[in-house]
Amino acid sequence: MDSETFGQTLRRLRGDLSIRDVANRAKCGKSYVSALEHDRRTPSPAVIIALDEALGARGELIAAACKPSRPSVLERAEELRRGMTDVLASGGMSDAGIEDWERVVARYGRATRYRPEADLLADLLSDFSDLLQVLEHRHPAAVRRKLSVVAAHLSGLVALTLLKLGDDRSRDWWRTGRAAAAAAEDRAAQSWMYAQESYALYYDGDMIGAIELAQRAQSVAEGEPYVGAALAAPLEARAHAALRRGDAADHALRRAEEALERLDPELATASAFGYSESQLRFHAGNTWTHLRQSGRAWQEQQRALELYSEEEHTDRTLIHLDWALCLAHDGDTAAAAAHATTALVALPHEHRSHLIIERARHLTNSVPASRLKLSEVRALKEVLALPADRDVED
Template identity: 60%
Template structure:
C-alpha cells in the first residue's frame, strides 16, 4: 500500500480540531495549514517539526516531509504499473503476447554474454514476477505450454546468474526450471537445464555428479540436434580431465564437436541458449589444460580468443586464467601469477564475478607451499583479497602497493 502524502496525514492527525487551533499550536497561519492539507504547498523541515509536535505525531509528519515529491511519484508509478500488469494478465493471451515473452527470453539469453550478472538480476526478478502473474490465470493448453516453457528458460537464466554471483540459491532455480520444462514436455529445454546444472556441480567440486548430469542431459536429448548435448559433452570432458581420465575426456570432446556440427545455425550463437565454436574451443582448451597437454591447450586457447568478441568478458577472462595455469604447470610461476593478476585487474569491476575469482584462486592453490612466497604470487593473492566492487586507483591500477 502506498504511503499517504503529508497533507493527507496532516488532515487525519488534525481530526476534529479546527485549522485555526492547529495553526496557533504550530505558530503558523491558517492559510498555510489549509494549503498543506490540500497539497498546494510543501512543508519546510522546521514547519513539519512544529506541526508534528503540535499534533503529537511522534515523527510521522517529519518523516513524510522528508519524502521528495519525485520519490512519491515513482512509488505511485510502480503501484500503477503493477495494477496494469495484473489487469492485462487477466485477459486472453494473444499470439503477439506470447511472441513478446519468447523474445524477452531470447534477449536475456544474449545479454548473459556481455552484461554483468548484478545488472541482470533485478531485471530477471521483475520479469519472472510478471510471468508468474500471467501464469496464475487460465489459458488454453497450447498457450500455457509456451508460457511454461518461457518460465523454464527464465528459471534457468536465473540459476545461471546466481551461480556466477556465487549464490547457492541457484540450486533451487534449477529445480524450478526442470519442473517447468517437464510440465511443458520439452525435452530440448530439459536437456539444456541439466547441462547447465552440471556446471553448478562442476564448480562445487562434485565432479562425479557433474559427469552424471552431463550424461543425463545428452540422454534426454534422445538424438535431437539441440543445445543441451553441445553444452553437456564438453563439460563431461572437462570433468573427466580433472579426474585424469584422458581417453574419456577425448571421447567427450569428439561428441561435443559432433553435437556442435548438428546444431542449426540459429543455435550457434552467443547466448545462454546457444553454443558456438568459440565456446567449444574454450572448453576443449580447459580440458587439455587440466590434462597438462600444454601444446593442445594453447592451440585451443589461442583460437578461442580469436573467436570471442571483446565484450564477452567472463569467458575471455577464464581462457586467460587457463593460459596462466599452463605457465604454472611449466614452472613459470611468476609469469602465471602476473597473467592472472593482469586478467583480474583489467576486467571491469562489474564483471569480476565469484566465478572468475574462484578460478583465479584455484591457480594459487596449485602452487607448492615452498613457492608461495614468489613476489608475483603474493601480489595475486592480495588482488584476490580485495573487497568486491573496489574501484581502481587514480592510475587505473588495482594492484596493491609493494610495501
C-alpha cells in the first residue's frame, strides 16, 4: 500500500499478534515497537530486518522502510520550531532567556523526585538538543559560562536518569557534564557533578571510587555551603558502611548533618539540585543497614518515610527495601521477603526502574539456600520476574 507509512505497515502486518509478541520475536523493546508503529522513531536497518523476519513479511517491511516519505505535519512543525530556535539564538541571549533556561533545569530537578525515568528522559533530551543549538552560536563570556552551567546540570540529569534505567551510557553523560562545569569554572556545579557521579559508582558497586569522588565533591566546594558537599558526605558514609568501616561512616554522617544545616533553606528541598532532611534520613538509614545496626536504621527509616511525600516513589521504595534487608540481617527471612514484596507490588509499574529491581534482587541473593523454598521468598522472586517496560532502546 503506497500511502502507508512504515508504522502503518508494521501495524497491519502485526495483525492479531500483541506488541509484546512482536518485540520478543525481534528481540527489541515493547515500547520501542509501539513507538515505531506510531512513527515516533526511525528504525535502524538491523531492527527493520529483524521485524520483517519476525512477522514473515518477506521483505514488505523492508520495502516500506525504503520508501521516500513526505514529512508529517508534526515533523514539519518540529523542523520549523527548531529553525526559530536557531534564529533567536543567533541574535544573542538576554538575561530573561538565561533565566528561562535556569527555570527549566530547576523544574527538571524537582521532576526527578516523582516522574518516571523513561518519560522524563525524552523531555530532557529534547531540551538538551535545543540548548546545543543555542550554544553553537557566539555569546559573551559571561553568558556562555551561565549556559555551560545549564548544560552541566542537564547532562547530570540525563546521566542520573540513565543510571536509574540501568543504561551504561550514563558514564558518557557524566563526562559531558563534568566538562561543561569545568568550562564554566563554576565550583558549585563541579561539586554537584562529582557528588552525583559518586552515586553512580556506588550503585555500580565501586565503593572505593565512590568515596574518592564524594571526597572530591567536598574538596571542590572548599567549605562553601554547596549542595554537592551536602550530597557527597552521606554518600561517602554509605560507601564506608558497605566496606564495614563504621568509624569512617559515622564521621561522614556527622559532616552530612553539618552540611545540611549550612545549606540555604531554598536548597533544602526535594530536588536533584537540593538536599533535604528526608534524603539525609534515608541515607543514614542505609548506612546503618550496611553496618547491620537495625535499631538505628529503623529509627532513620521511619523518620524518612514520615518526611517523604507519597509521590517520591523511588526513595520510599528503596527505604522499604532497606527495612526488609534489616529484617533479613536479624534472621527473619520470611518477614524480609514479605516486606519487600509488599513494597514492589505497591510501586506503580512505570516506576519499576532498574535501580529498584537490582536492590530487591540483592535481597533475594542474600537469602540462605536453606530458606529459598519459603513461600514468601518464592513470591518475591515471582514479582521480580515480572517484565518492566523500557522506553530506551537497548
